[in-house]
Amino acid sequence: MTSQAQTKTPPKQNWFRRALNAVGRFFARIGKGIGNYFAPVGQALVHGDVWTKLSFLVSGLGYFFHGREQEVYGHDLVQDEQGRTTSVVVKSTRYVCQWLRGLFYLAIEAIAAVVLIFWGIPNFAKLSLQNLAVCEIDEELFIEICPENGPDNAFLIVLFSVISILVLIAFFFLHLSSIKGVYRSEVDIKENRPIKSARQDVHDLFDEHFYITTLVLPVIGILAFTLVPTLVMILIAFTNYGGKDAMGQTVDINNFTWVGWTNWSNLFSLGNGGSFLVVFGQQLLWTLVWAFFATVTCFFGGLLLALLLNSKRTRLTKLWRTGFVLTIAVPQFVTLMLIRYFLDDNGIVNNLLVEKWHLLSEPIGFLTDPLTTKFTIILVNCWVGFPYLMLMISGILMNIPSDLYESARIDGASRGRMFFSITMPYILQVCTPYLISSFVANINNFNVIYLLTMGGASNNQAYIDVNARESDLLITWLYNMIAGGAKHEYYMASIVGIIMFTISTLFTLITFTQTTKGDRERRLG
Amino acid sequence: MELSRKTPWRAIITREGKSHAVKLLGGASQEDEVVAFGVSLQKGDRIRLVSGPRSFGYDGLDYDEADSVEEENADILVGTSGEYDLHLSTKHFGNERLRILRPNEDSKTLKATQKKNLAKMRSAVAKERTLVVLHNLLLTILVFAWLIPVFWLILVSFTGDLHGPSLSQFFPARWSMENYIKLFTVINDVNQFPRWFLNTLIVSVCSTIVSTLFVLATAFAFSRFRFKKRKGLMNLSMIIALFPGMLTMLVSYYLFEYVFKINAGLVRLIMAYSAGAGLGYLVAKGFFDTIPTSIDEAAKLDGASSFRIFFQILVPLSKPIIIYTIITAFLSPWVDFVFAKIILGNSGLPPDYTVAMGLINLISSGNILDWFGAFAAGSVIISIPLSILFLIVQKYYVGGVTGGAVKG
Numbered sequence: 060m061t062s063q064a065q066t067k068t069p070p071k072q073n074w075f076r077r078a079l080n081a082v083g084r085f086f087a088r089i090g091k092g093i094g095n096y097f098a099p100v101g102q103a104l105v106h107g108d109v110w111t112k113l114s115f116l117v118s119g120l121g122y123f124f125h126g127r128e129q130e131v132y133g134h135d136l137v138q139d140e141q142g143r144t145t146s147v148v149v150k151s152t153r154y155v156c157q158w159l160r161g162l163f164y165l166a167i168e169a170i171a172a173v174v175l176i177f178w179g180i181p182n183f184a185k186l187s188l189q190n191l192a193v194c195e196i197d198e199e200l201f202i203e204i205c206p207e208n209g210p211d212n213a214f215l216i217v218l219f220s221v222i223s224i225l226v227l228i229a230f231f232f233l234h235l236s237s238i239k240g241v242y243r244s245e246v247d248i249k250e251n252r253p254i255k256s257a258r259q260d261v262h263d264l265f266d267e268h269f270y271i272t273t274l275v276l277p278v279i280g281i282l283a284f285t286l287v288p289t290l291v292m293i294l295i296a297f298t299n300y301g302g303k304d305a306m307g308q309t310v311d312i313n314n315f316t317w318v319g320w321t322n323w324s325n326l327f328s329l330g331n332g333g334s335f336l337v338v339f340g341q342q343l344l345w346t347l348v349w350a351f352f353a354t355v356t357c358f359f360g361g362l363l364l365a366l367l368l369n370s371k372r373t374r375l376t377k378l379w380r381t382g383f384v385l386t387i388a389v390p391q392f393v394t395l396m397l398i399r400y401f402l403d404d405n406g407i408v409n410n411l412l413v414e415k416w417h418l419l420s421e422p423i424g425f426l427t428d429p430l431t432t433k434f435t436i437i438l439v440n441c442w443v444g445f446p447y448l449m450l451m452i453s454g455i456l457m458n459i460p461s462d463l464y465e466s467a468r469i470d471g472a473s474r475g476r477m478f479f480s481i482t483m484p485y486i487l488q489v490c491t492p493y494l495i496s497s498f499v500a501n502i503n504n505f506n507v508i509y510l511l512t513m514g515g516a517s518n519n520q521a522y523i524d525v526n527a528r529e530s531d532l533l534i535t536w537l538y539n540m541i542a543g544g545a546k547h548e549y550y551m552a553s554i555v556g557i558i559m560f561t562i563s564t565l566f567t568l569i570t571f572t573q574t575t576k577g578d579r580e581r582r583l584g
Numbered sequence: 585m586e587l588s589r590k591t592p593w594r595a596i597i598t599r600e601g602k603s604h605a606v607k608l609l610g611g612a613s614q615e616d617e618v619v620a621f622g623v624s625l626q627k628g629d630r631i632r633l634v635s636g637p638r639s640f641g642y643d644g645l646d647y648d649e650a651d652s653v654e655e656e657n658a659d660i661l662v663g664t665s666g667e668y669d670l671h672l673s674t675k676h677f678g679n680e681r682l683r684i685l686r687p688n689e690d691s692k693t694l695k696a697t698q699k700k701n702l703a704k705m706r707s708a709v710a711k712e713r714t715l716v717v718l719h720n721l722l723l724t725i726l727v728f729a730w731l732i733p734v735f736w737l738i739l740v741s742f743t744g745d746l747h748g749p750s751l752s753q754f755f756p757a758r759w760s761m762e763n764y765i766k767l768f769t770v771i772n773d774v775n776q777f778p779r780w781f782l783n784t785l786i787v788s789v790c791s792t793i794v795s796t797l798f799v800l801a802t803a804f805a806f807s808r809f810r811f812k813k814r815k816g817l818m819n820l821s822m823i824i825a826l827f828p829g830m831l832t833m834l835v836s837y838y839l840f841e842y843v844f845k846i847n848a849g850l851v852r853l854i855m856a857y858s859a860g861a862g863l864g865y866l867v868a869k870g871f872f873d874t875i876p877t878s879i880d881e882a883a884k885l886d887g888a889s890s891f892r893i894f895f896q897i898l899v900p901l902s903k904p905i906i907i908y909t910i911i912t913a914f915l916s917p918w919v920d921f922v923f924a925k926i927i928l929g930n931s932g933l934p935p936d937y938t939v940a941m942g943l944i945n946l947i948s949s950g951n952i953l954d955w956f957g958a959f960a961a962g963s964v965i966i967s968i969p970l971s972i973l974f975l976i977v978q979k980y981y982v983g984g985v986t987g988g989a990v991k992g
Contacts, residue, residue: 219843222843265890266889266890267890273801273894284836284859385734390970393967397737509922556828
């Protein structure tokens with residue numbers, strides 16, 4: 060009511076009032092949404108019968124007891140005069156109740172209860188990560204004394220807590236929907252409307268509600284193996300997992316604790332050693348520079364290759380294309396590894412340049428000198444990327460409508476004009492979303508840099524301190540932190556991961572707004 | 585079929601009753617199209633084919649040939665004056681016509697111009713020929729440059745007496761099969777190549793089946809149904825897919841070890857590769873969106889359920905995208921060495937390895953001196969089937985990468 064009144068007032072208000080109103084309307088809409096969501100639950104509590112009310116405690120109980128006599132259609136096999144069996148539709152009056160739904164919600168409640176009892180409560184109790192039970196070394200006897208049930212593992216406490224919380228949240232919403240459903244069935248029966256039988260429910264799962272059937276397994280998979288890990292790793296950023304405690308002692312890997320925003324303030328301040336901030340800044344810059352150049356060089360290189368290959372002058376097009384495609388098909392861990400030996404300080408290239416041809420007195424540190432490495436990496440990435448883009452752009456060239464060229468020629472356009480006014484705009488239009496997403500993919504491009512620089516080390520103390528090398532991208536640095544180097548600094552990896560995630564999300568949102576303009580999605584009836 | 589210098593057209597002049605017919609044959613089509621009846625032609629007239637703008641798609645980058653509107657060198661000289669019917673016999677493009685040219689210059693200048701034109705044309709042909717040679721030479725050089733690592737891989741695999749990466753020369757000093765023999769006969773703690781190959785095959789086949797089903801099912805749900813929270817789910821799935829996979833894999837290791845308590849390495853890998861597959865539904869959804877919903881509606885009117893519409897209508901129509909999904913899912917276990925290592929954790933032993941992990945392990949610092957040759961041999965062996973597979977299905981791969989966007 061109030062929001063309506065506000066919109067009717069003449070636009071005399073200043074911008075501040077209007078902004079306030081907009082915010083107010085926003086919250087009003089959210090509030091209305093929440094209200095609409097919970098209103099049926101309240102009605103069920105107030106107006107529902109005893110089974111509906113009991114359903115608040117036992118999920119789906121009401122479904123077993125809400126039933127009515129109604130006409131149902133079934134199939135029956137009938138023998139006609141000639142003795143043939145045919146299936147006919149039979150109408151009969153039967154008692155119908157939605158026991159299958161009840162059973163489903165009951166099972167969900169049972170699962171939630173089991174999760175809460177066995178995973179939730181024991182781990183919630185320790186979730187503060189204070190005073191965990193650990194093994195202690197008795198210094199006189201030189202033996203390790205462990206608690207009866209084994210030492211606590213802080214990581215598992217966090218993991219199980221996150222799983223339990225997610226299960227409980229899922230249960231909460233399913234439970235609410237079961238209450239609403241029970242109440243709806245009660246009202247339907249009172250007002251003499253038919254309800255869906257269990258058989259109808261099963262049928263719907265393969266027809267109207269088929270999307271539930273198709274989505275259930277993929278969504279569970281995503282929840283378990285993507286959402287849970289993501290949440291856990293985000294939480295790790297606020298612990299000292301793999302770091303040092305306030306006294307400067309290395310924290311036991313099983314016995315870390317919450318430190319709040321301390322990690323962030325420590326890492327992003329210059330006072331405390333500062334090497335993280337310096338290295339991080341440089342890695343971030345290099346990652347963005349790399350992603351830009353890797354995307355742009357591959358695009359133009361691929362375009363040139365595609366134009367060369369699709370020219371009328373080309374003979375044996377298929378043979379050349381096959382040659383380029385072969386370089387895609389051979390796994391990168393093989394080819395890039397070989398290129399690494401190729402460009403090694405003692406490798407073939409340097410051997411030729413220095414020993415055979417005497418062009419240089421010293422080998423070029425293709426993959427050892429920090430700056431040269433960066434150039435080498437972008438060059439080698441051209442080797443990797445050109446054929447991909449060539450394939451893709453060839454596909455696009457084939458699809459440019461020929462009438463565009465026809466009308467251009469009638470208007471007397473030259474070849475160059477046609478290329479820059481038809482071919483390029485068309486390719487760019489189709490490729491722009493791809494280019495932005497490949498920019499994001501290049502931010503996360505692990506293979507090229509890892510395989511080319513495997514085993515190398517930095518000479519710069521600031522980099523050594525934080526397990527990094529000059530040529531590392533954020534993603535390879537991340538790998539060093541969790542699996543590569545000697546130290547496993549998980550909390551730092553988590554922080555870097557969160558920042559990468561933020562950057563990727565930003566760029567993806569840009570792509571998304573770009574692509575939705577031409578969305579082919581239709582409204583369904 | 586188009587008329588060009590490569591497919592010369594010729595004319596047959598016949599007498600049909602009183603009139604002469606000029607029949608132009610070009611291309612494969614035998615259909616006659618009569619252009620004009622009873623055209624009176626004089627001796628010395630030339631008939632010229634004027635082709636309209638030609639449609640060209642794939643080769644549309646080179647406009648030289650497509651520009652050729654008049655085929656001057658193929659003019660027909662009329663020898664006898666009379667009335668002719670002119671027929672154009674070619675699969676026409678709608679704009680082709682015959683032009684009659686009547687010389688008003690004397691025959692000497694005519695001959696001189698013809699000679700000049702001929703010389704011009706010859707030099708143009710010669711120039712074009714050089715360009716073609718240079719063009720293909722450039723391509724040859726590029727392809728060879730691109731294939732150097734592949735060639736070197738094959739050469740290394742046939743090199744005898746290898747101790748570590750033979751860094752200083754390209755061609756083997758001694759040719760031998762010993763790397764291959766070693767790879768398959770010396771089976772120990774370090775090398776279990778046949779086992780790895782089998783592992784990877786099992787993992788990739790199983791995870792391909794599961795992830796293809798997941799991807800298609802998710803794409804179908806998002807493309808063909810409109811339900812509450814659909815947009816929300818789609819946005820969420822787009823964003824959580826962006827969290828670095830390396831970190832989520834690290835937690836997956838703990839999930840396998842302590843929550844699901846799965847110790848079988850192969851089962852872990854299959855689950856890890858396929859569990860999150862639903863997130864990659866976007867390309868398939870884009871494809872499903874291009875299939876008209878009127879097809880579904882017609883099927884629905886005939887009483888088909890969504891289940892049947894999916895399996896009997898959409899799946900058969902979506903061959904390209906299914907093949908794309910299958911290849912990407914099938915290839916990833918063969919080339920991934922990072923996630924597998926994290927998933928198997930410290931408990932992973934050589935018998936559990938996939939090919940990529942095992943081969944990378946062969947050239948780790950402790951093993952490289954003994955096993956570099958075997959690494960090359962193993963790489964060649966897995967590259968052969970992968971390359972063949974990729975070459976066969978590359979067109980589907982391209983279609984998938986561009987996500988159907990190509991259709992504009």
